[in-house]
Amino acid sequence: MRELILTRQNHLVDPTLHVWAWQIPIYLFLGGLVAGMMVLSGLFLWQGRHQERPFTSSVAPLIGLVFLSLGMFALFLDLEHKRYTWRLYTTFQPTSPMSWGAWILLVVYPALVAAAFVHPPKLLRDLVPGVMQYTRAIEARTGARRMIGALNIGLGAALGIYTGILLSALGARPLWNSAILGPLFLLSGLSSAAAFIHLVARHVDEREGLARADNLFLVLELAAIVMFVIGLANATEAHRQAAALLLGGSYTALFWVGVVGLGVVIPLVIQLLAVNHRVQHSPVAPLMVLGGGLVLRFVIVSAGQESRWAALLADLVNALA
Numbered sequence: 001m002r003e004l005i006l007t008r009q010n011h012l013v014d015p016t017l018h019v020w021a022w023q024i025p026i027y028l029f030l031g032g033l034v035a036g037m038m039v040l041s042g043l044f045l046w047q048g049r050h051q052e053r054p055f056t057s058s059v060a061p062l063i064g065l066v067f068l069s070l071g072m073f074a075l076f077l078d079l080e081h082k083r084y085t086w087r088l089y090t091t092f093q094p095t096s097p098m099s100w101g102a103w104i105l106l107v108v109y110p111a112l113v114a115a116a117f118v119h120p121p122k123l124l125r126d127l128v129p130g131v132m133q134y135t136r137a138i139e140a141r142t143g144a145r146r147m148i149g150a151l152n153i154g155l156g157a158a159l160g161i162y163t164g165i166l167l168s169a170l171g172a173r174p175l176w177n178s179a180i181l182g183p184l185f186l187l188s189g190l191s192s193a194a195a196f197i198h199l200v201a202r203h204v205d206e207r208e209g210l211a212r213a214d215n216l217f218l219v220l221e222l223a224a225i226v227m228f229v230i231g232l233a234n235a236t237e238a239h240r241q242a243a244a245l246l247l248g249g250s251y252t253a254l255f256w257v258g259v260v261g262l263g264v265v266i267p268l269v270i271q272l273l274a275v276n277h278r279v280q281h282s283p284v285a286p287l288m289v290l291g292g293g294l295v296l297r298f299v300i301v302s303a304g305q306e307s308r309w310a311a312l313l314a315d316l317v318n319a320l321a
Contacts, residue, residue: 020305023078025297028163029192030071031105032185032293034064035163036193038108038156040213041115046149048142050119053209055201060193061116061152062124065109072105097169101162104155111155114148160186167304175242175300175307178231184224185297191217192293195267195286207281211271214289218268225260242307251303259299263292 037060044050050057079085089106093099116124118138120131138144164185167176194214201207232243246255267285274281 020078020301022298023074025294025301027071027075027078028166028185028297028301029294030067030074031163032160032189032297033192033196034068034071034108034112034189035156035160035186036189036191037061037064037197038112038115038152038159039190040193040197040210042149042152042154042156044149045115045118046146046153048145050145053206054119054121054203055206056197056210058116058119058121058124060197061112062121064112065116068105068108068112097162097165101166104158104162108155108159111148111151115152118145118148157186160189163189167300172309173242173304173307174236174238174309175232175245175304177239178228180224180228180231181300184221184228187217187221187224188293188296191221192290195289195293198281199283199286199290208275211281211285212275214286215268215271215275218264218271218289222260222264222268225264238307238309242303245303245306246299249303250306251299254295255299255303258295259292262288263295264289267292 037056041050041053041057041060041064044053044057076082076085088099088102091099092103117131117134120128120135125131138148161182164182167173168178168181171177191214194210194217198207198210198214201210229243229246232239233247234240245251267288270279270282270285270288273279274285
């Protein structure tokens with residue numbers, strides 16, 4: 001009866017607790033990946049090193065447009081009232097993470113296009129006549145190039161953090177109710193972006209540079225994961241029960257083996273050996289990083305929907321009775 005009255009988490013009231021399916025983790029992963037590519041390409045533009053990193057600075061923004069569109073399509077599939085999506089853009093609610101996210105996603109598109117035009121790849125030069133005039137105008141103005149770089153860094157960071165805040169703002173799920181979730185998703189996005197570029201870029205120097213950057217991102221991501229779990233385990237009883245899903249519960253193996261082991265620790269070891277020329281660079285480590293980033297979103301979204309405040313509310317009722 002307490003479950004029915006206090007929390008609505010009863011099969012007679014709410015048939016299922018899993019409202020979000022595969023679309024949301026896919027959207028969060030692709031959004032984080034694009035965010036990471038924006039930060040990296042923006043950094044090289046701001047530093048004036050975009051010609052040293054041709055894939056990151058010219059091709060990655062174009063791929064980002066494709067990935068972001070796929071992610072938004074996955075999000076659109078999850079919407080219950082698809083015909084009214086446009087209403088998100090008729091207002092702006094400063095206290096709503098979803099309102100912030102909707103507008104961030106909108107302004108990311110022109111920022112990606114502007115970054116691609118600074119150092120356009122051959123495909124873009126062939127498709128858009130006159131693009132080199134824009135490029136020469138930007139190159140002649142260092143301030144304009146740096147502004148585009150800073151815009152991509154800022155919007156990329158906002159997009160990456162937003163993918164975590166979208167969940168952490170939903171306080172009804174204790175597993176998501178953590179301030180670490182935004183930085184964790186941003187670091188995971190940066191790591192996934194560096195791994196993706198390491199996987200597909202042609203220039204050896206660029207691939208090795210991104211592998212070195214990815215090692216730093218993986219170390220920081222591992223630290224964020226540890227802080228996330230420790231924070232949950234040392235909070236309220238509801239948060240401790242949420243942490244138990246990852247510490248002996250149904251998501252333990254997938255989280256610690258699939259995310260931490262195969263997605264962070266093992267590729268970090270492989271890439272440390274590779275950048276120190278102990279082993280050859282291979283697709284194995286970046287593919288593991290990308291897989292780990294995807295599994296992280298699935299675990300957090302699924303486990304979060306299983307976490308709840310029911311036990312804490314029941315204890316409160318007992319105390320008041």
